Structure formats: C-alpha cells, structure tokens
Amino acid sequence: MQLTLQVTYRIGDSHRSRHYQSEESAKRGIYKWLLKNQQHADISASYFSAASGYQAFQDIEQLSDYAPKPSTNFYLSRAWQDLRYQVLNSREHRCALCHRSAAEHGIAVEVDHILPRSRYPDLALDINNLQILCYECNRGKRDK
Known part of the structure; x- marks a missing residue:
C-alpha cells in the first residue's frame, strides 16, 4: 500500500482535504491553491509528514520555489x-x-x-x- 500525504485546505471555517503522493507534489498543489484563493483573508493549507513534521502555509511567498516555471519551448x-x-x-x-x-x-x-x-x-x-x-x-x- 502506497502512503499518501493528506493536505488540509482552509478558507475561514470551511475545510477540505486532498491526498498527494509526495511532499513535492503537495507543495506544488498548495502553491496553486494559495494563488487561486489569495483574495481571501483567512486561508491556510497544512499537512504532517514524518520527514518534515507539521507544515502550514498561508502565502505563496512561502512556496516561491514551487511556482510553475515559464515554458522555454x-x-x-x-x-x-x-x-x-x-x-x-x-x-x-x-x-x-x-x-x-x-x-x-x-x-x-x-x-x-x-x-x-x-x-x-x-x-x-x-x-x-x-x-x-x-x-x-x-x-x-x-x-x-
């Protein structure tokens, strides 16, 4: 059985979660979600992993390394x-x-x-x- 990482997304009192295969993919997903929802004042995304412990993000600046790279094609x-x-x-x-x-x-x-x-x-x-x-x-x- 493959382990997945569960990320909890929160806007105000509303919560939802999504599963990812790795921390890398979770951080890319969180970056996209934060970018899409940055107009909301009270947002956060968080997860727990054995490797990194508890991780919480409220701003895309925290994940700037995970921003999509511009295409060079x-x-x-x-x-x-x-x-x-x-x-x-x-x-x-x-x-x-x-x-x-x-x-x-x-x-x-x-x-x-x-x-x-x-x-x-x-x-x-x-x-x-x-x-x-x-x-x-x-x-x-x-x-x-």
Whole structure:
C-alpha cells in the first residue's frame, strides 16, 4: 500500500482535504491553491509528514520555489505563435515540396523553417526563412 500525504485546505471555517503522493507534489498543489484563493483573508493549507513534521502555509511567498516555471519551448512562445499565424494567413495552404494542398487533398500543413533552427537560431523568427509544408514532407526533410 502506497502512503499518501493528506493536505488540509482552509478558507475561514470551511475545510477540505486532498491526498498527494509526495511532499513535492503537495507543495506544488498548495502553491496553486494559495494563488487561486489569495483574495481571501483567512486561508491556510497544512499537512504532517514524518520527514518534515507539521507544515502550514498561508502565502505563496512561502512556496516561491514551487511556482510553475515559464515554458522555454520555442514553439509555445508568443513570438512563434504570432509569426506562424501570420504565415498561415498570408500564404496558400500548399506544400512547398510536393505541391499538394489542404483544400484539394485534405492534408495537414505546417509552418517549417527552411534553414533549421538548430543550425541557424538567428533566423528562427525570420518570416523569409519559413515555408508551408505538408506533414509528410516536413517529417521527411528533418534537419537537412
């Protein structure tokens, strides 16, 4: 039987509890809950563990190490998303290699870097380094 950690969340006189698999996951959960409920004056989250004893938290500052880290994924960045949208709205949805189109052939198209980001990072957000490819051609192209 796997042991779980029970966290008690309190807002005023109202209580609820939730179970976590580890102290790390409990602290991440508490951070998110405190952030969501920080407008309330009388809040706290607490638990007891054999390793750390009794732990109580009333403010996200106490758990700043458990704040979600910003994404460093290029393809999730606002700059890439905006540029990708611009390319898709300004160009025909036709593969630059095989010339099939989304409308005629029902294929998925993607925005691709002509010169790969891995070798030319300074061109990652250059619209002149982007082309529309179908899924199959983009997978076949790779970093060549």
